[in-house]
Amino acid sequence: MTYFENKQPLVADIFSRYPDSPQGRRSALMPLLREVQDAEGFVSESRMAEIAALCGTTATEVRSVMSFYSTYHTVPTGRYHLQVCSTLMCALAGSDELWDHLVETLDVQPGEVSADGRFSVQKVECLGSCGTAPMMQINDDGYYENVGPSKCARILESLRNDLQPLPDNPVPVTVGADGRQVLAGGGAVGSSVTGLHRLPGQAGGEA
Amino acid sequence: MKVTVDGIEIDLPAGTSAIDAVFSAGGDVPYFCAHKYLSPVGACRMCLVESGSPRKNPDGSFVMEGEGDAASPKIFWFPKPMASCTMQATEGMHIRSAKTSEVVAKAQAGMMEFTLLNHPLDCPTCDKGGACELQDRAFEYGYGASRFGFDRRHAEKHYPLSDFVILDQERCIHCKRCVRYFEEVPGQEVLDFIERGGHTFIDTQEGGLPTGFSGNITDICPVGALLDNVARFRGRNWEYDHTPTTCTLCPVGCSITVDARNGRLERIVAGENRDVNEAWICDAGRFGHVFASEERLTTPLIRDEDGQLVPATWDAAIDAMKRGFSGMRTADVALYLGADSTLEEGAALEALAAATGARSVDHSPRYEVSVTAPQATLTDVATADAVVVIGADLGEEAPVLELRILEMLRGGLIPPEFAHGTAIADLRLVERPARRPERLAVIGQESRLWAHAGHRVSANGKGALARLTHPDTDELRAVLSLLEGAERPVIILGADVLNGASGSFSANLSDLASRTGAKVIAIPAAANSRGLGALNLVPRTGGLPLSRAQEAPAAFISRLDPGVRAAGFTVVHDTHLTTTARLADVVLPAITNYEKRGTVQNLEGRLLPLHPAAIQSGESADLIRTLTALAEALGVKAPARGLRGAQALLADRVALNLSDLPARGALHTFRQTFAGPAAPHTPTLWTERMHARRLTWVDRIEELVQNDWQLPVAPAAPPARAGGDD
Numbered sequence: 001m002t003y004f005e006n007k008q009p010l011v012a013d014i015f016s017r018y019p020d021s022p023q024g025r026r027s028a029l030m031p032l033l034r035e036v037q038d039a040e041g042f043v044s045e046s047r048m049a050e051i052a053a054l055c056g057t058t059a060t061e062v063r064s065v066m067s068f069y070s071t072y073h074t075v076p077t078g079r080y081h082l083q084v085c086s087t088l089m090c091a092l093a094g095s096d097e098l099w100d101h102l103v104e105t106l107d108v109q110p111g112e113v114s115a116d117g118r119f120s121v122q123k124v125e126c127l128g129s130c131g132t133a134p135m136m137q138i139n140d141d142g143y144y145e146n147v148g149p150s151k152c153a154r155i156l157e158s159l160r161n162d163l164q165p166l167p168d169n170p171v172p173v174t175v176g177a178d179g180r181q182v183l184a185g186g187g188a189v190g191s192s193v194t195g196l197h198r199l200p201g202q203a204g205g206e207a
Numbered sequence: 208m209k210v211t212v213d214g215i216e217i218d219l220p221a222g223t224s225a226i227d228a229v230f231s232a233g234g235d236v237p238y239f240c241a242h243k244y245l246s247p248v249g250a251c252r253m254c255l256v257e258s259g260s261p262r263k264n265p266d267g268s269f270v271m272e273g274e275g276d277a278a279s280p281k282i283f284w285f286p287k288p289m290a291s292c293t294m295q296a297t298e299g300m301h302i303r304s305a306k307t308s309e310v311v312a313k314a315q316a317g318m319m320e321f322t323l324l325n326h327p328l329d330c331p332t333c334d335k336g337g338a339c340e341l342q343d344r345a346f347e348y349g350y351g352a353s354r355f356g357f358d359r360r361h362a363e364k365h366y367p368l369s370d371f372v373i374l375d376q377e378r379c380i381h382c383k384r385c386v387r388y389f390e391e392v393p394g395q396e397v398l399d400f401i402e403r404g405g406h407t408f409i410d411t412q413e414g415g416l417p418t419g420f421s422g423n424i425t426d427i428c429p430v431g432a433l434l435d436n437v438a439r440f441r442g443r444n445w446e447y448d449h450t451p452t453t454c455t456l457c458p459v460g461c462s463i464t465v466d467a468r469n470g471r472l473e474r475i476v477a478g479e480n481r482d483v484n485e486a487w488i489c490d491a492g493r494f495g496h497v498f499a500s501e502e503r504l505t506t507p508l509i510r511d512e513d514g515q516l517v518p519a520t521w522d523a524a525i526d527a528m529k530r531g532f533s534g535m536r537t538a539d540v541a542l543y544l545g546a547d548s549t550l551e552e553g554a555a556l557e558a559l560a561a562a563t564g565a566r567s568v569d570h571s572p573r574y575e576v577s578v579t580a581p582q583a584t585l586t587d588v589a590t591a592d593a594v595v596v597i598g599a600d601l602g603e604e605a606p607v608l609e610l611r612i613l614e615m616l617r618g619g620l621i622p623p624e625f626a627h628g629t630a631i632a633d634l635r636l637v638e639r640p641a642r643r644p645e646r647l648a649v650i651g652q653e654s655r656l657w658a659h660a661g662h663r664v665s666a667n668g669k670g671a672l673a674r675l676t677h678p679d680t681d682e683l684r685a686v687l688s689l690l691e692g693a694e695r696p697v698i699i700l701g702a703d704v705l706n707g708a709s710g711s712f713s714a715n716l717s718d719l720a721s722r723t724g725a726k727v728i729a730i731p732a733a734a735n736s737r738g739l740g741a742l743n744l745v746p747r748t749g750g751l752p753l754s755r756a757q758e759a760p761a762a763f764i765s766r767l768d769p770g771v772r773a774a775g776f777t778v779v780h781d782t783h784l785t786t787t788a789r790l791a792d793v794v795l796p797a798i799t800n801y802e803k804r805g806t807v808q809n810l811e812g813r814l815l816p817l818h819p820a821a822i823q824s825g826e827s828a829d830l831i832r833t834l835t836a837l838a839e840a841l842g843v844k845a846p847a848r849g850l851r852g853a854q855a856l857l858a859d860r861v862a863l864n865l866s867d868l869p870a871r872g873a874l875h876t877f878r879q880t881f882a883g884p885a886a887p888h889t890p891t892l893w894t895e896r897m898h899a900r901r902l903t904w905v906d907r908i909e910e911l912v913q914n915d916w917q918l919p920v921a922p923a924a925p926p927a928r929a930g931g932d933d
Contacts, residue, residue: 048412057396059412064399125404 002050003036010035011054025056029065033072042073070124071140078113078120080159083137086123089130098134098147099123105156118159129169142167210296213307220623224632225291225302226254231625234304237315237344238631239322239429240382241292243622244485245391246640247632249293250383251322253344255314256291257303259284288314292632305348312348319349325360325405326430327377335431337444341380362408368398369416371436371494372425376408379432385409385424387638392487393420394613394642394659419602419655420610422493426477426486437494437899438474442466450820451478451870453807454492455547455734455800457892459585459607460809460872461488465496465801470823470919472499472801480871481621481629483585483813485614489606495897496801502914503782504796505825516784516794521826521836527793528840531776532761537841541567541751541759541773544744544830545766546733549805549817550863551853552830553739556765558846558856559834566750567759570739571767572732572888576708577740577880580716583697583726584811584874585611590619591646593693595686595725596660597675598651598668599701604730604890605810608699609656616642616659646693648686650675651703662686668703672712676719687723696725705729706887730810732888734800738808741861741877746884754886763837765830766797780833782824783896795836796827803829804850806865808875814865815872823919 004011014031018024032051036043043051048062055062066072070083084090084099102121108114110122129135132145136155144155145168158165208221212232219228224247229236239251261280262270272281282301288311296302305312323345330336362376386398386409397413409432425435447466454461454475462478475496477488507524508516519527532540542560544552553570560568588594589611601609614621617640622633648662650671657663664682666674678684690696698720704712720727731737746752751759753769762773764787765780772790779791788794802824805817828836831853838845847853857863861877902910 045412060399060410061396063410063412064401067401068403 003039003047004032004050004054022056025054026061029055029057029062033062033066037072042076044074070122075111076113076120078108079118079162080120080164081139082119082121083124083127084121085125085127085129085133085135085137087126089126090133090135093133094148095134098136098152101149101152102156118162132168137171138164138167140171142170144168208296208298210298210300210302212302213304219296222634223296223623224630224634225256225258225289225294225296225300226632227625227627227630228296228300228302229256229291229304230627230631234306236291236304237319237348238292239340239344239380240384241632242384242387242427242486243479243629243631243633244487244636245384245387245427246636246638247292247634248383248387248638249290250381252290252318253315253322253348254291255288255311255318257284257308257311258289258291258294259301260297261299293634295634315348316350319345320353320355322380323349323353324355325377326380327359329375329378329431333378333431334434334439334443335428339431340429360405367415367436368411368433369418369421371418371490372416372421373434373436373439374409375432375434378430379409380430381407381409382429384427384429385433388424388427391617391636391638391640392423392610392613393417394616395419398424418490419606420487420489422490423477423487425493435474435476435493437497438466440904441473442468447474448821450801450818452801452818452820453815453872454488455807455817456492456495457489457605457607457890458731458734458736458810459484459605460734460807460813460815461492461607462815462871463488463492465820465822467821470821472496472820472822479629481624482871483809483811483815484607485610485621487607487610489892491606491892491897494899495893497899498783498896499799499801499822501896502784503824503827504784504788504794505827506796507826508784508788508794510792516789516791521795521828524793524795525836525840528776528778528837531778531792532840535761535775536564537562537843538564538566539760539775540565540841541569541756541762543567543569543571543753543756543762543764543767543769544739546570546572546731546736546739547800547807548735548739548766548830549800549803549807550735550738550742550814550857550865551805551847551850552765553735553742553744554856554860555831555834555845555847555853557742557744557860559838559843562838562843562846563841566747567752567756567762568744568750569746569753570736570744571753571769571885572890573736573740573745573882573885574702574705574708574729574732574888575882575885576705576712576729577882578700578716578727578729579713580698580720580727580729581725582812582876583699583728584813586621587695587726588612588697588699588728589614589621591615591693591695591697592619593646593648593689593696594699595648595650595675595690595696596656596699597671597701598666598703598705599699599730600652600654600703600890601699601701601730602655603892604701606892608728608730608810612647612656612699613659616644616647618643646689648689650683650686651701662689668701669707672700672704672715672719676715690719690723690725693723693725696723698725698727700727700729702730702732702888702890705732728810730890732890734809735807737810737812737880738806738814738877740880740882741808743881745881752884752886764791765833778837780830782827795833796825797833798822798824798827798829802827805829806868809872812874812876813872814863814868814875816868816870823916 018027036047049059052059052062106119113120136144136147210228215232217232236254238254259282262283269280271278364375366374368374389398390396397411401410425433450465454463461484462480464476466474479486506518509519509527511517620635622630645661647660649660650664650666757771759773761775763778768785768787770786777791778793779788780795780797781788782797802819803817835845854865
C-alpha cells in the first residue's frame with residue numbers, strides 16, 4: 001500500500017499551501033518528505049517514487065532534493081540517531097575524537113543501526129552551536145553541548161537504559177503568530193541571552 | 208550597443224552575454240558549463256572576466272573622467288572577476304579577459320587548480336583524451352602545477368547509467384550540462400546531483416537512462432565522465448579519421464561526424480547544424496552504427512555449379528550477369544533501389560532505366576501520396592505557435608523532429624548566430640523553462656510525445672485528417688481551433704496517415720492548410736524518399752512495384768531486402784548477405800551511406816551532403832559504379848560513370864545544381880514529384896543489425912581474426928589505372 005493513499009486530506013492540505021501550478025506542486029516536495037520521514041523514520045525508494053508522482057516530477061529529482069539535506073534518511077535509523085557536528089569549530093574542539101569514540105563504543109558505522117536497534121550515527125554539517133563545541137544532536141530533540149568524554153559516557157549510559165537526558169538546548173520547532181520561534185517546551189527561543197551579565201570594567205551604554 | 212573588450216570596441220545586439228562579447232571580439236574565454244543550446248548557469252566559474260560599466264549622475268549625465276576633450280565616462284569596475292556566461296553585456300561596458308588582465312589570468316588559473324583538485328589524471332587511458340576540454344584548458348589557462356598534495360577523492364568508476372552510457376563519477380567536474388540537457392531538451396528529468404558539497408555525484412533514480420536521446424550527454428560532457436559505451440576503448444581521438452557527413456537512418460538528416468579507425472567505423476558523434484538538428488542526434492543514429500563494420504560483403508558473389516554463392520571478382524560477376532541476362536530484353540530487367548540512396552544514385556538509375564526501357568522501376572520504402580501543401584522547415588516547427596502531429600510515432604520515424612517540437616513548447620528560442628558561430632551563452636534560455644503544452648496536439652496512437660501534449664486525441668490514423676477538417680468531437684474541435692487561432696501553425700503527418708492515403712487526402716490537406724495558414728511536414732518513409740520521388744523512380748505504366756518483384760522476369764535490387772527474388776535472373780547489390788541476397792544469382796557488394804559521396808533530401812526539402820568516411824569495405828562499390836557494371840552486362844551505354852556524371856544528369860533533368868552545396872545544406876523544391884501505388888510501410892528506426900552485440904574483447908579479437916580482418920595498408924606498388932570522372 002502506498003503511504004499517502006488514505007491521507008488525501010493531508011495531501012490536499014499540503015498542496016493548498018502552494019500555488020496551483022506545476023511549479024507549485026513541485027514545491028510541496030519537502031513537506032511530503034517530512035511527513036514520510038516523521039512517520040517511518042526514513043524515506044524508502046518506493047516512497048520517493050510515490051512523492052515524485054504526487055508532485056509531478058521524477059524520483060531522481062526527489063532524491064536530489066532529499067540528499068541535499070542531512071535531515072532526511074534513505075535508510076532506517078536507530079531509536080537514538082546521534083548527529084555529530086563535524087564542521088570547523090567542532091572539529092577544532094574535538095568532534096573527531098567524539099565521533100571516533102561513538103563509532104568504537106557503539107560499534108556502528110554511518111548507515112548502520114547498532115545490534116540492539118538503539119543507535120545510529122551521522123556526521124552533519126554545521127548545526128550553529130560553535131560556542132559550545134563539540135556538540136551533538138539526538139533525533140530532532142535538541143542539542144547536547146560541550147560533549148567531552150565524561151559527558152558522552154553519561155549520555156550513552158542513560159540512552160542504553162532508554163532514559164534520554166534532557167537536551168541542553170531544545171531545538172526550536174514552531175513559529176508563532178508573531179513570527180517568533182517557540183521551543184518544544186513552549187518557551188521563547190533565544191532565552192539564553194536574557195540572563196546576560198555585563199562584563200566587569202565595561203561602562204554602560206548600549207546593551 | 209557598444210561594448211569594449213580588451214580595448215577593442217565592438218557593436219553587439221542588446222541582450223548578448225559577456226562571454227559572447229569576448230568571442231565576438233576575437234578573444235577567448237575558457238568555459239565548461241556553458242553550452243550553445245543549454246541555459247547558462249555559471250556553475251564552473253571558469254569564464255571569469257573583469258568588467259565595469261559607466262555610471263550616471265542623478266541628472267542623467269555620465270560620471271566623467273579626465274579634463275576637457277579628453278574626458279570620457281568613468282568606468283566603475285566590479286571589485287572582483289565575474290562569470291561572463293551569466294552576465295549580460297550592457298551599453299558602454301568594458302570587459303577584460305585573461306589576454307589583458309592579470310587578475311583574470313590568475314583567477315582562471317586558480318579555478319583550474321581547484322577543478323583539478325579531485326580530478327583523476329586518467330588522461331593516458333581516458334577516451335576523452337585529445338578531445339577533453341578540461342585537458343585543453345588546463346594546458347592553456349592552468350598554472351601547470353598544483354599546491355594540493357593530498358590524495359584525491361575516490362568515487363565509483365565505470366558506473367553504467369544505461370547500456371549505452373557509462374559514468375565515471377571521479378572524472379565529473381559538476382558542470383551540470385547533462386542534468387540540464389535532460390531537463391531542457393528531451394524534457395526528461397532523469398539525471399540530477401545527489402548529495403552535496405564534496406560528495407556530490409550524478410545519478411539517476413529511474414533505473415537507467417531512457418533510450419531515445421541519451422547519447423547526447425556523451426558529446427556535451429566536457430570531460431571523460433560520460434562515455435559512449437559502444438565506442439569506449441576503441442580508439443583515441445587523434446587516431447580517428449573524422450568525417451563530417453549526414454545521418455541517413457531517418458529522414459531528418461542530422462549532421463554527424465563519423466569516426467573511423469583502421470578502416471572500421473568505431474564511433475559517431477553529433478555535428479552541429481542549426482537548421483536541422485542543432486547539436487543533438489538520436490540514440491539510433493549514434494549507437495546503431497555497428498553494421499557498417501560487421502559482417503560486410505567485400506567481394507562479389509556468384510552462384511557456382513553446386514548452387515552455392517562463392518566469392519568472385521567483379522569481372523567474373525559481370526560475366527555471370529552477361530550470361531544470366533543473355534537472350535533477355537533489357538527492358539525486362541526490373542530496377543529497384545533503397546530510398547536512402549543518394550540523389551546522384553537515383554539519377555543514374557533513372558537514366559539507365561530510360562536507356563534500357565525498363566518499366567519496372569521503384570524505390571522503397573515510400574508512400575503513394577505526394578503532398579502538395581506549404582512546406583514547413585524544422586526551424587518553422589521549433590518557432591511555431593501551434594503544432595498538430597497526426598498519426599506519427601516520431602520516435603520511430605524522425606526522432607530529432609520530436610526535439611524540435613519540444614523546443615517549440617519551451618518558447619522556440621533559437622540562440623542567435625554571431626560571427627563566431629552560435630551564441631555560447633544565450634541568456635534567454637533558462638533552467639526549468641516554462642512549457643506551453645497547450646500548443647501541441649497529438650492525434651493518433653500513444654507515443655513518447657503524447658506525454659508532452661496538451662491536446663491528445665486517440666484516433667485511427669487513416670481518417671484522422673478528414674475528421675480534423677470536419678471535427679465531430681469536442682477534442683477535435685479544440686485542435687482545429689488551436690490551428691485556426693495560431694499565427695504560425697505546423698501540421699506534421701506520419702506513417703499512419705500517409706499509408707494508403709486516398710485521392711481525397713491531398714485535397715483535404717491543402718484545404719486545411721489554406722484555411723488555417725498551416726505549413727506541413729509529411730514525414731517521408733526513408734532518408735531520401737522525398738528526393739528520389741522527384742526522379743520518376745516509380746513503376747511506369749505496366750511496370751511492377753517492388754512489392755511484386757517476384758513476378759519480374761529479371762531484377763536488379765540495390766540495398767533492399769524484400770525477401771523474394773525475381774522469377775528469372777536476379778542481381779542483388781547490398782552491404783550484407785541479406786535474405787534477398789542469399790536468393791540472388793549474383794551478389795554485388797555495396798557501400799553504406801557512411802562511405803558515400805552524394806546528396807540526400809531530408810523531410811523539409813533540404814539538400815544535405817554525404818561525405819565518405821574511411822571504412823574498409825573491400826571491393827564494394829556505390830550504386831553509380833555498380834550500374835556501369837550492370838549496363839555493361841546488359842550491353843547498353845552507362846548514362847553516368849561517376850558522381851559528376853550523375854550530377855550532370857540531375858542538372859539536366861531536374862535543374863538541380865549540386866556543385867556548390869553549402870555545408871549546412873540548402874532548401875530545394877522539385878517542380879514535380881512522382882507517386883504511385885505502394886505497399887504500406889511501418890517505420891522502424893532500430894533494425895536488428897544495428898544492435899551492438901556485447902562482446903568481450905577476447906571474443907571481439909577472435910571474431911576479427913576469423914573474419915580475416917587486416918589492417919588496411921597501401922599496396923606496395925599501386926597499379927596504374929585509367930582515371931574515372933569521379
